[in-house]
Amino acid sequence: MHILLRGRDISDIYKFDVYTANGGYEGLKKAVSMKPSEVIDLVKASNLRGRGGAGFSAGMKWSFIPQSEPIKYVAVNADESEAGTFKDREILETNPHQLIEGAMICAWAIQATAVYIYLRGEFWDVAHALDERIAEARKAGFVGDNVLGSGWNCNVYTHLGAGAYICGEESALLESLEGKLGQPRVRPPFPAQKGGGLYKEATVVNNVETLTNAPWILVNGPDEYKKIGTEQSSGNKIFCVSGHVNKPGNYELPLGTTFRELLYTHAGGIANGKQIKGILPSGGSGPIMRVNGNDDPILDTKLSYEDMAKAGTILGSASIIVMDETVDMVWVASKAIKFFKHESCGKCTPCREGTFWLDKVVDRILSGKGQESDVDLINNIAKNMSGVTLCALGDFAANPIIHTIKNFPEDFKAHVEKKEVAAEKAAPAKAAPAPRRGKEAAAQAGD
């Protein structure tokens, strides 16, 4: 059953008429017939948790908004930039009205003045189409002035970012939305507080997938929703599967589905008859899991917030990157650190300098010029970056180093002992760029 990827069931549900013919906007109608605080209580009771990564209770977040404030906003996080994450895009493309409806339900619950949908810059075509969908909803009275005759006015706007991963971090998103350089803000005040949100007004920031759940919850009730999933992780989740599987793609399944079911029943099993070596369960940012071949019981771990935490990693945005035995984990660490070096906003010293430094040393190890002490060095640099930065990107950047070393010490050992690493040939790393001077070097460092 699809709650979110309903385009899989009804291919043209992106059309307004088709959406409404299939129960569309009933959730919003229900919400508007209720008191805002009742809507919040209902969503709280459903145990809907944020799908942007942190898994924070959506209803709780909405309840933080001070009702007495005259101006409040909803910001929809459609920056979707985590490596291997491609779920929000499918929602936006194939089931856009449900997101609009979900965002309007949230807006009603906090009595927002406006909704801003912040999309990553590369989603310009998605944004154009979304604008049309919003116009349809406005024409039908679901968005804009006097929504459903309630006397409440709330418009929905799209806004395109300029291609920065960090703008998915909620406070950087708000900075960017205000037209400023996308850098995270000092908190408190938090976005939900006066002074911390968009233009200093209290603001709910929710992920696309989170909000797309809301219409279903309104229509079917929190109890029905809680029947799906596990004790602490209710509802369906879209798992973005990529890497060495036969059928990569999005799979909407109940939270608590095991890796084994996801990978074998749905994603077609491991490609080329190989053995799994590791899984990045949350794109580049979460701790990597060691998998000792396809029979490893770790594959029976449930994909829920609590089970993943128990397994020493995180569910995050559930972008599951599967890597088989041919993959060199030093190369993975290098790829990841290059990504974070490129995406660090540069605000905090440890993240800005640490990613740059790590990249240099990891490259050295990867190219076979490293020493054993270099492995200790990167481990130490990464640890020194952890837990001391303004936003979580500093930790994200440290994770791939700390956890590849912890889980795959033999790969690092092989590199520093200059042994042949079979995998290196299979997936050759990009050669480290030759040093250049001046501006060019700066540009290149941020290649």
Added chain:
Amino acid sequence: MVTNITKTVTIYIDDVSYQVPAGANLVDAAKALGNDIPVFCYHPKMSPVGMCRMCLVELGSIEKDRATGEVVLDDKGQPKVRWFPKLQTACTTNVSDGMTVRTNTKQVDQARENVVEFLLTSHPLDCPVCDKGGECPLQNLTMEHGPGKTRMNFADKMHLDKHVPLGDLIFLDEERCIQCARCIRFQDEVAGDDVLAFHERGRSLQIITNSEPGFDSYFSGNTTDICPVGALTTADFRFGARPWELTNVPSICPQCPVGCNTSLSTRLDRDAGGRAIIKRVMPRQNEQVNEIWICDKGRFGHHFSRGADRLQIPMTGNAPASLTRALQVAADKLKAAGSDVAVIAGSSMSNEDLWALKQLANGLGSERLGAWPPTHAGADLVAQVGVGKGTNLSALGKGDAVLIIASDLEEEAPVWRLRINQARKRGAIVVVANARKTQMDEFASETATFEYGEAPKFMADIEASDLGKKLAAANNLIILTGADGLTLVESRALMQSAANFLIKTGHIGKANNGLMSAFPGSNAMGLYYMGFTPEATLDIAQKPPKVLIVAQSDLIADDPSVGEWLTKVETIISLTLFNDALAGLATVALPIQSFAERDGTFVNGERRVQRFYTAQGPIGEATPAWQVAGRIGELLGQGKVKLSAAAVMLDITKSVPAFEGARYKELAHVEPQFPMIQKDVYYGGTAYENTGGLGVQIPTAADQGETLNVGEVFVPETPKVGKGKMLIIPTQVLYNRERTFQSSELMHPRVADPYAEINSADAKRLNINNGDMVEIAIAGASAIRVRAQVDGRAPKGAVILPRHLATNAVPLTATVGSISKVGQAAVVEG
């Protein structure tokens, strides 16, 4: 930041309990307690950003029982502390009751070491050639907290441009920048000129300027003081000297009535024949006057003090003479004139100079003491109802109001503009009222306008208006006048009306209330207290004396009409810094010392008597003006010349009641100030700790409860402008071609070409296009050639003509004249 927090809370730092003001920033609170939490990005004058992560501490709070509110105790009976799981940035933390902080643990030490290590991985470590070396927070904090060894492969370092001019005055070394955003925040939050920004991201994050011309702000130099590394350097000082070679002498900026406290960094210099010269001007903390800021004119305008045009030897009849002989000639001429003598003294002369000149004139039986330039009247009113004792512009905020009338304050007194803009940001109403649009409008919370000639009337009638009511109702009200577009008579009427309004509405005789004026020079109030007035100057021009002493006043460059009457003076005795045109006309020209070569005092616009000290070596045979006047007096049998400036001041304190309590010792008194600017540059920057004295503010008559006498207000008629004529409105621009600024060559690119602003309707009528060369003709003055600026700012019928830009003098005050295009017969456009 002025805090009048009375509530205190208990916090624990490293297990010792302290009482601190509730809500104070943790870094500030700890600093005040002697615990230096290291910071790079935090600055006590700006909002925290939590970027550098240097200030990480262990943070917790004492657990309290939710129900009873009682402190929860552990098994040892000690209060239980709930610690944050991670280290927290102290700079983004405000203290609250029961807060517990640990700054001396292994974890904190390690975090500090790590941040320094991270910073150094990208740092060029070119300390041996860095201007900041020796007073560099990064150097100091590396010594204190950094790792002894590098783990970064040197070849892995990033190399970037090292000489990026952000503008004409400030250079950026991209390699040295540690991305702390202090410079950006200073420009935005403090200066109010948001011209710097970050560009790119990650390790490519770089400072850029987004103004044209680059780094367009009168306050740019301050960023070099607060930059925690040598990334920002001034065109004036870079590669000029090492900080440890410098001797720092407390001084006062001689450029405007703000009276910014400065520190002159001097060195015995090869380029000056081994004498001590000023290598740089730095701000010196005086929280009541300039906090820790100065403007770029004050910072870069010091070169005149050793300009090539300084008069080095006395002249008689245009021939060099010994000082003894020159003084004798002067004495003889004065003696021969009897009491038919007069003095015109400049507004940047010291009180001691003015006092000695007054003694000289009085001794001869003359009371004719003119103030130069005679543009602003009403210093007597500032003495009566000026801002009350204890006034601090930093105290103004919500509920308070400032009315800036007929002043382009940014050009006239920059640091007042900066501080009043901050008051506006704190919530004060700032009203800018003028007959023309100026950039001050941008710093106003509201603007008001009137026609030229109507300023006094506007002020006199303000009471009845909504604006007047709003101002009257303000908790604190300061009226700050200028003479932009006014005649001297109008200036007096404006000051009187302003004084009346303040008296009527009860905004006098207390701190943060009263009258201020953007007088010319650094000591216009001193001129008043020593008995010099602009009205006397006009009288001197009307009835020229036989002998005229002109002291530190550039009459010829300042006023095109002096030629008319100066020729009627038989003998001119010129006491001058420069070998200028007037020195050429003078029978005797006596070189005097600038503010940099001698001791003295100025009275700033807030009536604070402030002391400056001898900084650089003497120039030629120049002597202090008080000595010149005293020695002439001695020759005339007026008694012995005083032995020191201090002795002159002692005399003043005995004779001028306002100066009671302004003896040199009292002027040198210092008290602890907040934030604590000390030699540990990491916290406040390289602004100087004030060791030279905070000065003494003269109480007003209102402060003393004396009877006030504003005088009958004479509101002059609005001037009639005949057909074909225009109002010529001389204005002040900060960067100009005055002699006291000309020698600062680095400023030349920033000095505008001579221009005049006219209204587009007038321009059309007169067939003048933007950029055309025009000629402005005024009766009794040589034609003034400038470029026309048709930019929609000038009011109709007026020519806005900045003084001291064009070669020929521009009238001192508003007058009538005509404007026409040069060289081309008028063509009527179709």
